[in-house]
Amino acid sequence: MERLEGKVAMVVGAGSIGPGWGNGKATAVTFARHGAQVFCVDRNRDAALETVRLIEGEGGSATAFTADVSRGAEVAVMVQACLATYRRIDVLDNNVGIAETGSVVEVEETEWDRVFAVNLKSAYLAMKHVVPVMIAQGGGSIVNISSVASISHVGISYVSYGASKAAMNQMTRTSAVEFAPHHVRVNAILPGLMKTPMVEHSAGLAASYAKGDVEEMWRKRDAQVPMGHMGDAFDVANAALFLASDESRYVTGITLVVDGGLTCRS
Numbered sequence: 001m002e003r004l005e006g007k008v009a010m011v012v013g014a015g016s017i018g019p020g021w022g023n024g025k026a027t028a029v030t031f032a033r034h035g036a037q038v039f040c041v042d043r044n045r046d047a048a049l050e051t052v053r054l055i056e057g058e059g060g061s062a063t064a065f066t067a068d069v070s071r072g073a074e075v076a077v078m079v080q081a082c083l084a085t086y087r088r089i090d091v092l093d094n095n096v097g098i099a100e101t102g103s104v105v106e107v108e109e110t111e112w113d114r115v116f117a118v119n120l121k122s123a124y125l126a127m128k129h130v131v132p133v134m135i136a137q138g139g140g141s142i143v144n145i146s147s148v149a150s151i152s153h154v155g156i157s158y159v160s161y162g163a164s165k166a167a168m169n170q171m172t173r174t175s176a177v178e179f180a181p182h183h184v185r186v187n188a189i190l191p192g193l194m195k196t197p198m199v200e201h202s203a204g205l206a207a208s209y210a211k212g213d214v215e216e217m218w219r220k221r222d223a224q225v226p227m228g229h230m231g232d233a234f235d236v237a238n239a240a241l242f243l244a245s246d247e248s249r250y251v252t253g254i255t256l257v258v259d260g261g262l263t264c265r266s
């Protein structure tokens with residue numbers, strides 16, 4: 001069933017930081033499997049190209065584009081490049097994100113600014129340039145990838161990450177109201193503890209969980225979740241597919257938690 005037939009989807013952060021399936025890579029491939037033409041943006045050209053190769057290998061259509069989306073000028077060029085290639089943008093998936101550990105006492109000012117630039121400013125910039133395109137087209141769907149760390153303390157300290165994602169939630173809700181009359185829907189997904197390359201490679205996460213022992217970190221994360229295991233990148237991708245498709249045409253402004261019950265446990 002091609003749930004995105006005829007749609008053009010821009011996935012920002014469509015590569016993966018390491019071998020395996022990240023949320024952005026899985027989302028780009030899932031969108032293509034359901035009929036979308038996918039514009040795959042990443043600051044790492046090889047990562048974007050790998051996702052495009054996967055899509056083309058399955059008979060889908062995709063284009064790679066390199067940009068640092070924390071920079072306004074690069075985002076403006078990115079949006080024009082997508083329009084030059086596909087003429088429209090029906091779906092925008094804002095997936096870039098980095099996690100740096102530390103409390104407000106520990107985190108350095110430069111790190112705080114960097115996390116906010118990558119996690120929040122990137123999504124603001126992409127929406128700033130894409131929303132007018134969607135309005136002119138008569139509508140569209142924006143999916144912002146947030147985190148359960150925006151609404152709860154998940155056991156380790158990364159205040160800049162959680163604060164940037166909380167701001168993303170409010171940007172989502174505010175924009176949902178403001179652009180609803182134009183049929184531009186804006187929703188967020190809050191993934192829980194997912195087993196992705198980003199977690200394995202983020203500075204400080206394995207150190208915070210298990211003194212640097214990645215296997216022990218996976219065990220601890222599994223044990224935190226009521227379902228007994230972490231989610232994977234396709235759990236996020238499938239939620240994004242629903243929000244991107246017309247099946248969710250009456251859904252806007254939600255923060256969709258995808259966490260195996262984690263945030264229900266006090």
Ligand code: NAD
Nearest residue numbers: 013015016017022023024043068069096097147191194198
């Ligand atoms: P990933 O790090 O594997 O992939 C993200 C891609 O974004 C990378 O290829 C990276 O090169 C790219 N990128 C980073 N900064 C960029 C920039 N400034 N400009 C352009 N590209 C940039 O991560 P992923 O698995 O795809 O998931 C990322 C998203 O999921 C993040 O927003 C993250 O906060 C969120 N998330 C993940 C988890 C989890 O447990 N894995 C949980 C909650 C939320």
